[in-house]
Amino acid sequence: xxxxxxxxxxxxxxxxxxxxxxxxxxxxxxxxxxxxxxxxxxxxxxxxxxxxxxxxxxxxxxxxxxxxxxxxxxxxxxxxxxxxxxxxxxxxxxxxxxxxxxxx
Amino acid sequence: xxxxxxxxxxxxxxxxxxxxxxxxxxxxxxxxxxxxxxxxxxxxxxxxxxxxxxxxxxxxxxxxxxxxxxxxxxxxxxxxxxxxxxxxxxxxxxxxxxxxxxxxxxxxxxxxxxxxxxxxxxxxxxxxxxxxxxxxxxxxxxxxxxxxxxxxxxxxxxxxxxxxxxxxxxxxxxxxxxxxxxxxxxxxxxxxxxxxxxxxxxxxxxxxxxxxxxxxxxxxxxxxxxxxxxxxxxxxxxxxxxxxxxxxxxxxxxxxxxxxxxxxxxxxxxxxxxxxxxxxxxxxxxxxxxxxxxxxxxxxxxxxxxxxxxxxxxxxxxxxxxxxxxxxxxxxxxxxxxxxxxxxxxxxxxxxxxxxxxxxxxxxxxxxxxxxxxxxxxxxxxxxxxxxxxxxxxxxxxxxxxxxxxxxxxxxxxxxxxxxxxxxxxxxxxxxxxxxxxxxxxxxxxxxxxxxxxxxxxxxxxxxxxxxxxxxxxxxxxxxxxxxxxxxxxxxxxxxxxxxxxxxxxxxxxxxxxxxxxxxxxxxxxxxxxxxxxxxxxxxxxxxxxxxxxxxxxxxxxxxxxxxxxxxxxxxxxxxxxxxxxxxxxxxxxxxxxxxxxxxxxxxxxxxxxxxxxxxxxxxxxxxxxxxxxxxxxxxxxxxxxx
Amino acid sequence: xxxxxxxxxxxxxxxxxxxxxxxxxxxxxxxxxxxxxxxxxxxxxxxxxxxxxxxxxxxxxxxxxxxxxxxxxxxxxxxxxxxxxxxxxxxxxxxxxxxxxxxxxxxxxxxxxxxxxxxxxxxxxxxxxxxxxxxxxxxxxxxxxxxxxxxxxxxxxxxxxxxxxxxxxxxxxxxxxxxxxxxxx
Numbered sequence: 039x040x041x042x043x044x045x046x047x048x049x050x051x052x053x054x055x056x057x058x059x060x061x062x063x064x065x066x067x068x069x070x071x072x073x074x075x076x077x078x079x080x081x082x083x084x085x086x087x088x089x090x091x092x093x094x095x096x097x098x099x100x101x102x103x104x105x106x107x108x109x110x111x112x113x114x115x116x117x118x119x120x121x122x123x124x125x126x127x128x129x130x131x132x133x134x135x136x137x138x139x140x141x142x
Numbered sequence: 143x144x145x146x147x148x149x150x151x152x153x154x155x156x157x158x159x160x161x162x163x164x165x166x167x168x169x170x171x172x173x174x175x176x177x178x179x180x181x182x183x184x185x186x187x188x189x190x191x192x193x194x195x196x197x198x199x200x201x202x203x204x205x206x207x208x209x210x211x212x213x214x215x216x217x218x219x220x221x222x223x224x225x226x227x228x229x230x231x232x233x234x235x236x237x238x239x240x241x242x243x244x245x246x247x248x249x250x251x252x253x254x255x256x257x258x259x260x261x262x263x264x265x266x267x268x269x270x271x272x273x274x275x276x277x278x279x280x281x282x283x284x285x286x287x288x289x290x291x292x293x294x295x296x297x298x299x300x301x302x303x304x305x306x307x308x309x310x311x312x313x314x315x316x317x318x319x320x321x322x323x324x325x326x327x328x329x330x331x332x333x334x335x336x337x338x339x340x341x342x343x344x345x346x347x348x349x350x351x352x353x354x355x356x357x358x359x360x361x362x363x364x365x366x367x368x369x370x371x372x373x374x375x376x377x378x379x380x381x382x383x384x385x386x387x388x389x390x391x392x393x394x395x396x397x398x399x400x401x402x403x404x405x406x407x408x409x410x411x412x413x414x415x416x417x418x419x420x421x422x423x424x425x426x427x428x429x430x431x432x433x434x435x436x437x438x439x440x441x442x443x444x445x446x447x448x449x450x451x452x453x454x455x456x457x458x459x460x461x462x463x464x465x466x467x468x469x470x471x472x473x474x475x476x477x478x479x480x481x482x483x484x485x486x487x488x489x490x491x492x493x494x495x496x497x498x499x500x501x502x503x504x505x506x507x508x509x510x511x512x513x514x515x516x517x518x519x520x521x522x523x524x525x526x527x528x529x530x531x532x533x534x535x536x537x538x539x540x541x542x543x544x545x546x547x548x549x550x551x552x553x554x555x556x557x558x559x560x561x562x563x564x565x566x567x568x569x570x571x572x573x574x575x576x577x578x579x580x581x582x583x584x585x586x587x588x589x590x591x592x593x594x595x596x597x598x599x600x601x602x603x604x605x606x607x608x609x610x611x612x613x614x615x616x617x618x619x620x621x622x623x624x625x626x627x628x629x630x631x632x633x634x635x636x637x638x639x640x641x642x643x644x645x646x647x648x649x650x651x652x653x654x655x656x657x658x659x660x661x662x663x664x665x666x667x668x669x670x671x672x673x674x675x676x677x678x679x680x681x682x683x684x685x686x687x688x689x690x691x692x693x694x695x696x697x698x699x700x701x702x703x704x705x706x707x708x709x710x711x712x713x714x715x716x717x718x719x720x721x722x723x724x725x726x727x728x729x730x731x732x733x734x735x736x737x738x739x740x741x742x743x744x745x746x747x748x749x750x751x752x753x754x755x756x757x758x759x760x761x762x763x764x765x766x767x768x769x770x771x772x773x774x775x776x777x778x779x780x781x782x783x784x785x
Numbered sequence: 786x787x788x789x790x791x792x793x794x795x796x797x798x799x800x801x802x803x804x805x806x807x808x809x810x811x812x813x814x815x816x817x818x819x820x821x822x823x824x825x826x827x828x829x830x831x832x833x834x835x836x837x838x839x840x841x842x843x844x845x846x847x848x849x850x851x852x853x854x855x856x857x858x859x860x861x862x863x864x865x866x867x868x869x870x871x872x873x874x875x876x877x878x879x880x881x882x883x884x885x886x887x888x889x890x891x892x893x894x895x896x897x898x899x900x901x902x903x904x905x906x907x908x909x910x911x912x913x914x915x916x917x918x919x920x921x922x923x924x925x926x927x928x929x930x931x932x933x934x935x936x937x938x939x940x941x942x943x944x945x946x947x948x949x950x951x952x953x954x955x956x957x958x959x960x961x962x963x964x965x966x967x968x969x970x
Contacts, residue, residue, distance in 0.1 A: 053888060056884045057801070058804070060808055060883075063880035064881075069817075074807070077804050077807060077820070092902050093901060112846055122858055123945045124945060772879065772880060778887065782886075
């Protein structure tokens with residue numbers, strides 16, 4: 039096996055990202071969708087940190103961006119879950135395919 | 143140079159009644175006594191001024207003219223306004239103010255209790271003002287203005303009791319008929335203006351005398367001018383309005399339709415005598431109109447049964463008499479008779495009013511024997527009847543004699559005027575005997591009859607006095623008599639024809655005698671006389687069918703033409719309009735169909751298409767975010783593969 | 786095979802497997818547990834990438850906070866834990882195709898891209914450098930993120946708060962047809 043390098047990390051991140059995409063497209067439960075989105079965030083973070091390690095090791099700017107991503111993701115998760123709770127209060131259910139007020 | 147202050151301020155005379163009219167109409171119309179008082183006070187002032195000025199004129203009969211610029215439109219139009227005071231004016235002023243004052247006072251009693259008392263006095267003031275202006279005018283324009291104003295006042299007063307259909311009809315008839323004459327007046331005026339460029343008496347007569355205006359033009363103008371007199375003075379063929387005008391209150395008849403307004407035509411002819419002397423044809427025309435009217439009216443008066451109508455026809459007849467005299471250039475005769483006639487005819491009317499006031503009817507067949515009940519009225523009426531019949535020495539004798547004298551040289555006129563005098567005496571005494579003597583024919587009315595109040599009888603007495611003495615200023619042996627003051631061109635001394643006087647007196651007396659025999663002594667039965675001459679009797683009773691002729695010749699054809707035009711309007715004009723309307727509706731309907739089918743169809747079609755397309759495509763919008771996200775990623779993959 | 790490689794593969798396997806379970810598990814609660822596992826794997830990867838501060842933040846924020854939030858939400862919407870409810874929608878197959886296609890694209894581009902790889906080792910004291918950068922060069926984004934977090938906090942409270950007075954005219958009060966069926970099931 040070859041030396042572990044940037045490509046390995048990026049491939050891993052791609053796989054995790056695509057898994058997240060699949061989950062986002064298929065889960066009915068709104069919280070499930072959210073968890074899929076978190077997976078996609080993490081995949082992106084992995085690429086950022088990997089680039090920081092292998093492309094610009096002198097500066098750690100990739101890690102800084104990753105920190106901001108984590109913070110924004112946390113804020114996103116907070117608000118999204120609050121919305122999920124609100125939908126639940128109104129509908130007694132949080133299946134995304136039922137929340138289609140935007141249609142026609 | 144004599145003092146002319148009186149004459150120069152003569153314009154004040156019509157101003158007094160003008161002020162009282164305005165005051166009554168604007169301020170005091172709610173206060174009846176005050177209104178009447180104002181009116182009487184105003185006419186009294188005019189009366190006093192007129193008499194005072196008459197003495198001034200007597201002393202200085204020179205014509206005085208006072209005028210001021212009124213309308214000056216450069217060289218093309220120049221109309222001064224002013225007053226002219228001479229013997230004729232002074233005489234007319236006396237006549238108008240005297241009779242007006244008597245009528246004003248008399249009306250206090252006669253109109254007592256009328257609902258429109260104040261208005262009545264306002265109208266009387268209006269009339270007095272207009273009539274005084276008419277006789278004072280020094281030009282045709284001002285005269286015409288006043289002429290129309292008296293016509294208006296006459297209309298208002300004839301129709302004063304306009305609740306009565308006949309009264310309001312009579313008012314309209316009088317107004318329209320006289321308007322026909324006024325049309326002649328105005329045409330004559332315009333012709334005179336066209337001929338000599340002036341409308342003042344001075345200018346026109348100067349032009350006529352100098353020969354600048356003459357020939358056929360002057361004759362035509364004179365005849366048209368005389369048209370005004372025909373209308374106003376009720377001459378044949380426009381005499382029909384005057385008998386109907388008796389629908390007005392009787393004092394009004396006395397003032398307007400006996401003594402003043404109706405003599406405006408006579409005054410016009412007298413004033414314009416220069417023209418009629420120059421245009422001899424016109425003069426003869428005037429004379430013939432006068433005598434025809436006189437004869438006709440007198441003969442109609444023979445058979446009428448309405449006391450006021452008899453007097454009305456008598457007035458027409460006497461006016462024709464005066465006109466005839468003027469047409470024959472008997473200036474003094476015409477004007478003298480104008481004055482005396484004004485006094486005794488207004489007295490007759492006021493006496494008739496007193497009778498009507500007492501018995502509440504106009505029909506002499508329901509009267510009789512009233513002498514015992516109404517002595518003052520009866521005696522004054524008798525005096526007036528004697529005066530009009532021309533009995534010595536009352537005023538009518540002198541003036542009538544002058545008229546007959548004026549016809550000398552025209553035998554036909556002499557004979558005809560004597561016939562008129564005979565008929566006049568006859569119908570007056572027929573009236574007197576039927577009204578005041580004999581046995582009462584309507585006991586009920588007789589029982590309720592009573593003498594009129596003093597406010598009515600005193601004017602009668604005063605006028606009776608004038609009826610007796612007013613002729614004396616024309617006494618032949620009085621050197622400075624009527625003709626020395628009221629004259630045409632030159633003061634002169636009227637001659638007296640003893641033979642003619644005797645004949646006319648005889649004629650008058652014979653008329654009286656016949657009436658006496660028929661209606662007092664009953665020697666001749668008038669009914670049998672009427673039955674034996676049915677054609678004549680009915681013709682007279684129907685006033686020579688003049689009214690019927692007018693109805694047949696003018697009114698009915700006019701109605702027919704109106705009906706024709708009405709039919710034309712209804713069927714042709716309306717038809718065209720309706721056809722246009724129908725076409726418009728039809729056109730509108732077709733437009734509507736086009737609009738609804740094609741225009742709306744196009745619009746709706748676009749809407750339908752859009753809606754259908756949207757209805758199909760809308761299913762793409764699932765509303766599910768996961769679908770959208772799927773499309774995003776799928777698109778990414780597909781684009782990459784395609785690339 | 787070095788220990789580092791072994792660790793990477795182990796962590797990679799753990800992360801991918803946990804991720805797959807997250808998106809496929811029938812029980813949403815299990816999904817949350819697998820998510821925690823996957824997040825731990827990512828934290829391990831950070832350690833391998835010599836970013837210990839990030840690894841610590843990953844564990845603290847994701848594992849400690851976000852996952853707990855998820856679990857709270859799941860428990861508040863209790864019936865969703867019922868495994869009898871179908872957890873996927875009708876686009877499973879197409880979703881899978883698209884995901885695999887996407888993966889193929891990414892991996893293909895990955896291998897095609899010549900990354901400018903630097904052989905330099907991570908300098909010492911990377912954590913200190915990171916802290917200095919955050920408070921000097923990136924101080925403005927840092928502050929903005931803090932404000933964003935505050936806003937999110939307040940927003941979450943306001944959104945989730947039960948307000949009896951509030952009317953929601955756009956959202957029908959009655960349960961949707963699908964929800965009623967599922968509730969009665």
